[in-house]
Amino acid sequence: MKGILMTVLVSGLGSVSAMAQVYTCEVNDRRIFQSTPCAVGDAPMELQITPAATGDGPRMNTGVGDYLQTLKARRQQDRDYRDRMADEASQRRQWREKIERAIQRRQVIVGMTEDQVRRAWGQPTEVNRSTSRSGATEQWVYREKDAAKADYVYLENGTVSGTN
Template identity: 40%
Template sequence: MHKPIATLMILTLSATLQAQVYRCEGPDGRAQFQSIPCNDRPSEKVEIFVPPAPASNVAPRATEAVGESAIELRRRERAEEDARLRARSQEITEQRIRQERFNDLIRDKKIAVGMNKEQVRRSWGNPCRINRTTSTSGSREQWVYCGANYRNDYVHFQGGEVTSISH
């Protein structure tokens, strides 16, 4: 059953590879190109030069050098892609769990290391003072929350995330 179909496909492919192009002069004197000779006008067969594919400057993959088959290469690439997707899925799951934890803390008016500035503001509101420090190791912020009886709370940020909290 499949043999006649394969034969037909090969014949079709070879016919398309041997297709010809003819140049004819149109009624307006302009050149026209078509796949069959012109009926009522003289036609000229056009030779089409197909340049060879340029040599690749890209070094062959290491697996090609040792003779890894295309199937083995594809299997390995698919396994690597699956591993990347599993890692990304795990990362997204961890981010969701972390966000849910932070949302619970915000509802309870608490903060934790790892929260960003917006989450701290949602939980504790705006600080009464912000101290900024810039050094060769980067910039840091200290948010001061002024309390009663000179009791202040300090939230320290680096890279936009809480790194420590002191009371």
């Protein structure tokens, strides 16, 4: 099917103007184009291919040109979507690697989860909690034995929002 349509399109490229007979059919609520009648007595539509005014290729004076433009736009949308998904996957992978490096260095960074903080610093010596309509906030206190100095981790809804 596509080969026939492409043959019709390509044959028109060599001359200034070309004519082709194409039959349009409705199959499963989709419009298709073919070189043979869909049913007995069907009349072909005339497909005229003329050179484009800009010299960019054939210009189609029927719905075929619109269909090809739509197809081209959909393919570009698909490529854009795949590129966006690949970028997001790459960003997630880079984030995971950043978190793992921080844990290995025994560092806590904004955006870590509670579990990741425990992996980096262990269990807190003290936890101060408060809840409100916007969620839960916690202050994790890390004190060394017999030390006046303490390190603090602040979490909002289970995610590190700051350290001190």
